[in-house]
Amino acid sequence: MVGPSAFRAPIRETCGANSWFEILAVVRLMAVLTLSEADSLMIPKDHSGFGLWVVPSETGHFSISTNFLGNGGGDDLRFLCSLTNASNLRQVGIPINSLSGVLPDCISNFSTTLRVLDLQRNKMFGSIPPGFGNLINLEFLSTYDNRLSSHIPLEIENLSKLQYLDLSRNNLSGNIPPSLGNLKLLLKLYLDEINLSGVIPSSLAECRNLLVLSLSGNNLRGSLSPELIGLSFSPIYVKLSANQFTGVLPMEIGNWKNIQYFDISQNMMSGKIPATLGDCVTLQILAMRRNSFEGSIPSSLETIQIIELLDLSNNNLSGAVPKFVEGFKFLQFLNLSYNHFV
Ligand SMILES: *[C@@H]1O[C@H](CO)[C@@H](O)[C@H](O)[C@H]1NC(C)=O
Ligand SMILES: *[C@@H]1O[C@H](CO)[C@@H](O)[C@H](O)[C@H]1NC(C)=O
Numbered sequence: 001m002v003g004p005s006a007f008r009a010p011i012r013e014t015c016g017a018n019s020w021f022e023i024l025a026v027v028r029l030m031a032v033l034t035l036s037e038a039d040s041l042m043i044p045k046d047h048s049g050f051g052l053w054v055v056p057s058e059t060g061h062f063s064i065s066t067n068f069l070g071n072g073g074g075d076d077l078r079f080l081c082s083l084t085n086a087s088n089l090r091q092v093g094i095p096i097n098s099l100s101g102v103l104p105d106c107i108s109n110f111s112t113t114l115r116v117l118d119l120q121r122n123k124m125f126g127s128i129p130p131g132f133g134n135l136i137n138l139e140f141l142s143t144y145d146n147r148l149s150s151h152i153p154l155e156i157e158n159l160s161k162l163q164y165l166d167l168s169r170n171n172l173s174g175n176i177p178p179s180l181g182n183l184k185l186l187l188k189l190y191l192d193e194i195n196l197s198g199v200i201p202s203s204l205a206e207c208r209n210l211l212v213l214s215l216s217g218n219n220l221r222g223s224l225s226p227e228l229i230g231l232s233f234s235p236i237y238v239k240l241s242a243n244q245f246t247g248v249l250p251m252e253i254g255n256w257k258n259i260q261y262f263d264i265s266q267n268m269m270s271g272k273i274p275a276t277l278g279d280c281v282t283l284q285i286l287a288m289r290r291n292s293f294e295g296s297i298p299s300s301l302e303t304i305q306i307i308e309l310l311d312l313s314n315n316n317l318s319g320a321v322p323k324f325v326e327g328f329k330f331l332q333f334l335n336l337s338y339n340h341f342v
């Protein structure tokens with residue numbers, strides 16, 4: 001038995017460790033400004049000279065990931081403006097630093113050749129400047145784990161080439177903009193813990209290539225429509241925990257033929273566990289803890305043979321615990337407590 005830590009989050013992708021994108025240079029505590037390769041710029045740790053950096057206009061990749069850059073002042077990000085002259089800019093990565101301050105408006109003047117903008121794990125605050133909607137060729141955008149506030153900007157609708165969008169762990173209150181449905185190439189969408197409210201817009205069903213949908217830890221409400229759940233996309237990872245979703249789990253969930261991770265814990269879902277869940281034979285993690293699901297565990301679940309974590313605790317389930325649960329060979333965590341099983 002292992003604890004709930006068995007809930008595995010997918011490894012956060014950074015543009016520096018992402019097989020879809022070329023590897024960015026990772027610089028650790030270099031003492032001097034280093035130019036390496038034809039178009040790759042490495043920047044040393046330097047608390048004093050952000051404004052003085054001169055970035056060659058041929059810079060294509062700019063990375064200062066995993067340093068201790070930033071002095072906590074409001075001006076840490078001004079140096080980004082020196083990249084506006086780089087006409088062939090393709091990747092900008094400043095993840096895992098202590099860069100503080102507001103994202104400068106000048107990012108709207110970055111070359112539209114930019115494909116990767118990785119700002120995760122810093123201390124940025126303020127809002128996302130609307131002008132970033134100019135960066136129409138962006139494929140990867142992450143602001144994960146900063147202190148950004150305001151809303152998800154509507155301009156996001158114009159980033160029609162986005163494949164990876166992670167705005168998690170900020171304070172972007174408001175609704176999920178329906179125009180996210182314009183992002184037809186989106187593969188992974190992370191909007192966890194950003195204080196969202198409202199419902200999941202039905203237009204999200206237009207993102208037919210979604211593999212990851214992660215919306216946990218918000219104040220989202222409403223029911224999960226059959227349209228969203230069943231008919232449009234075939235995800236691998238869906239995390240909707242710690243919201244205020246209500247209603248039944250639509251039987252269309254059985255259409256998720258590739259789903260490995262499904263977490264709907266800590267909501268207000270009710271009704272029976274749909275028998276079609278047994279069609280999701282690739283499920284490894286199934287977490288439905290702390291809802292009001294009722295009825296018995298459907299016998300069809302016998303088919304989810306590779307299940308590793310099954311948490312149905314704290315519901316209103318009844319009947320007998322099916323014998324087949326003992327036969328799950330890969331099960332590491334099982335919690336059925338706080339129900340009415342006989
Ligand atoms: C951009 O290039 C022009 C002309 O070379 C120069 O005057 C200007 O200072 C540069 N701007 C930045 C932000 O580096
Ligand atoms: C973007 O570039 C234009 C033209 O060089 C300039 O007028 C404008 O002020 C710049 N905008 C920002 C936000 O830096």
Ligand SMILES: *[C@@H]1O[C@H](CO)[C@@H](O)[C@H](O)[C@H]1NC(C)=O
Nearest residue numbers: 147149150151171172173195
């Ligand atoms: C989050 O943003 C809201 C409104 O935009 C604001 O009222 C609230 O204080 C912010 N919370 C934090 C923790 O910064």
Ligand SMILES: *[C@@H]1O[C@H](CO)[C@@H](O)[C@H](O)[C@H]1NC(C)=O
Nearest residue numbers: 130133153154155156157158
């Ligand atoms: C998106 O781009 C279109 C065309 O350039 C423009 O009309 C529209 O206002 C933009 N949307 C936003 C929210 O900026």
Ligand SMILES: *[C@@H]1O[C@H](CO)[C@@H](O)[C@H](O)[C@H]1NC(C)=O
Nearest residue numbers: 171172173174194195196197
């Ligand atoms: C969440 O957003 C609401 C506004 O929608 C705001 O009043 C509240 O303070 C925010 N909560 C936190 C924890 O920031």
Ligand SMILES: *[C@@H]1O[C@H](CO)[C@@H](O)[C@H](O)[C@H]1NC(C)=O
Nearest residue numbers: 004289290313314335337338
């Ligand atoms: C099992 O679930 C109950 C109710 O959700 C919870 O209180 C308990 O800590 C869980 N047990 C383990 C071992 O995680």
Ligand SMILES: *[C@@H]1O[C@H](CO)[C@@H](O)[C@H](O)[C@H]1NC(C)=O
Nearest residue numbers: 270292293294295316317318
């Ligand atoms: C649990 O289910 C029983 C019937 O099986 C029902 O009477 C009761 O109201 C339900 N309780 C909750 C909290 O949903």
